[in-house]
Amino acid sequence: MSATISNALFDSHVDRKQTNSIKWDKYQNADILPMWIADSDFRVPKEITEALQEHISHGVFGYGKPPARLTELLVERMKTLYNWDIQPEWIVFLPGLVCGLNLAVRSLTEAHQSVITPRPIYPPFVSSIKLAQRTASYAPVTLQDKRWLIDFTQVETAPESKLLLFCNPLNPGGTVYRRNELEQILTFAEKNDLYVCSDEIHCDLILDTDVKHIPFASLNKSAEQRSVTLIAPSKTFNIAGLGASMAIIPNSALRHKFNKVRAGIVPDVNVLAYTAAQAAYESGQPWLEQQLAYLRQNRGTLTAAINSMPYLTIQHIEATYLAWIDASALPVTSPFKFFEQAGIGLSPGADFGDPKFVRLNFGCTHETLVEALRRMHVAIDTLEKDTLESFHQ
Known part of the structure; x- marks a missing residue:
């Protein structure tokens, strides 16, 4: 075109x-x-509108489950676009990304532990910590060579710190973290024995043609096993109001904790959201x-x-x-x-x-x-x- x-x-x-x-x-x-x-x-x-119209014409909107094809498409997408091999069982479907942040804080930390978050940052990062009644420690985001990056020399760490919330691409600021910068974050997480919840909802919206998004969890086994990666087609394809997001959690123990906290509180994704997400990844x-x-x-x-x-x-x-x-x-x-x-x-x-x-x-x-x-x-x-x-x- x-x-x-x-x-x-x-x-x-x-x-x-x-x-x-x-x-x-x-x-x-x-x-x-x-x-x-x-x-x-x-x-x-x-293609999204047509898929929704076809589903609506069916006229029945009962309980739904994640379409096998959607799972297939997500696995393919991560591999093709981001060189990340994920397994279908790692995927937890959610009715929004913000609830994923809240679930990560509540499932990966105890009441006495603290959570490190960048700042300035998308407001639900901080509210997820406060709502869980955890202590927030701040990792200042500063201007470094004309790019907004976490300044690790100023990060407030505490012995009880357990989780780092991360955002890549950064909201606000639009920074796309390079491999060496992600490795610095991994080193920090390893040194302080932290889990990392990485909000990567804007990963498809890279404007610089010479820059590639690298999922934090794709760095190596250490990053993979300490990570929760949050993604969605919502910002990419303007379907946020339908509510279809995904947490990718390779570590089975972390995934079990995440799902246990979710159970009975966070609802399943609705059937029209699944339809829109599948059409987006299939044809968008x-x-x-x-x-x-x-x-x-x-x-x-x-x-x-x-x-x-x-x-x-x-x-x-x-x-x-x-x-x-x-x-x-x-x-x-x-x-x-x-x-x-x-x-x-x-x-x-x-x-x-x-x-x-x-x-x-x-x-x-x-x-x-x-x-x-x-x-x-x-x-x-x-x-x-x-x-x-x-x-x-």
């Missing part, structure tokens, strides 16, 4: 207002562009390649615009459609509120651990992105003008 057709596919505006969308209903009564929560505004591949790759090309275009527009504005900076985004914007130089108390008042609904950096940042979702039409950037530019220009007038009074 040509670039022109690809652009037409993703340029198509889908009106999501009044559809019970968490993203769009947040600002349904205001002229604010919602660019916060991590779902995209793109129509899913037609051409659509995904087009989406990646479109997101690269959006990334280029965004990066150039943000880095040309006063007060704002952004580092190169290697993966995801989530931009982590440094607004620390902006002379306002809350960058999030400042931009919200200007008509752009971003994610507040405070939710991730740094209130001087904002996160922007550029998984939207190019037209929407350009309008959001225009509003940001106008807001900053107005702020500068007001500041100058105030200074000269």
Whole structure:
């Protein structure tokens, strides 16, 4: 498919207002562009819609089990795309990735043990620790050679630390960890006798064509046997609302603990979610390649615009459609509120651990992105003008 057709596919505006969308209903009564929560505004591949329509036409929606073909596809996908040989019995299907984080914390640690989490980080990392009433230790994510990486010289470890939560590609920041960086994390885990729960939900959304995603658990036997890997087709194919995720747990003892904590609390995946996930992995790759090309275009527009504005900076985004914007130089108390008042609904950096940042979702039409950037530019220009007038009074 040509670039022109690809652009037409993703340029198509889908009106999501009044559809019970968490993203769009947040600002349904205001002229604010919602660019916060991590779902995209793109129509899913037609193969997913067709598979769902076929299932719906059957008319019966009883209890379901994981389709053998879906398991087969996941095993093939891990091998083909990520050079990781997994076994079918390692896979635990879940109705969402966040419950996987919570299950990992509760099943792999005891009440007196602590959990290490990067920071800034996707908010459920921290909430999963707090909800389990575990102690959180923080591994600061800092800028190192223009990439957001965990600074292991500043990691707070304790004798009772038992689990490291990890995120690759990183949310926020978009860093894709290289092999030597993953090996550093493994060395840290071995030294401190830690399990590693690796959130790899954005692994299919690598924007740099010369960078490859490497699953942490694929490094070697040591990494494999201490790991829980969380993945899903949800961000990749925009089916998060259906709820189909997977935990890959090679260590049978860890898998038993995980399933024991899950039993009776976390429900099975619904049958339509299985249908969508199978169609995505079976037929969605051409659509995904087009989406990646479109997101690269959006990334280029965004990066150039943000880095040309006063007060704002952004580092190169290697993966995801989530931009982590440094607004620390902006002379306002809350960058999030400042931009919200200007008509752009971003994610507040405070939710991730740094209130001087904002996160922007550029998984939207190019037209929407350009309008959001225009509003940001106008807001900053107005702020500068007001500041100058105030200074000269």
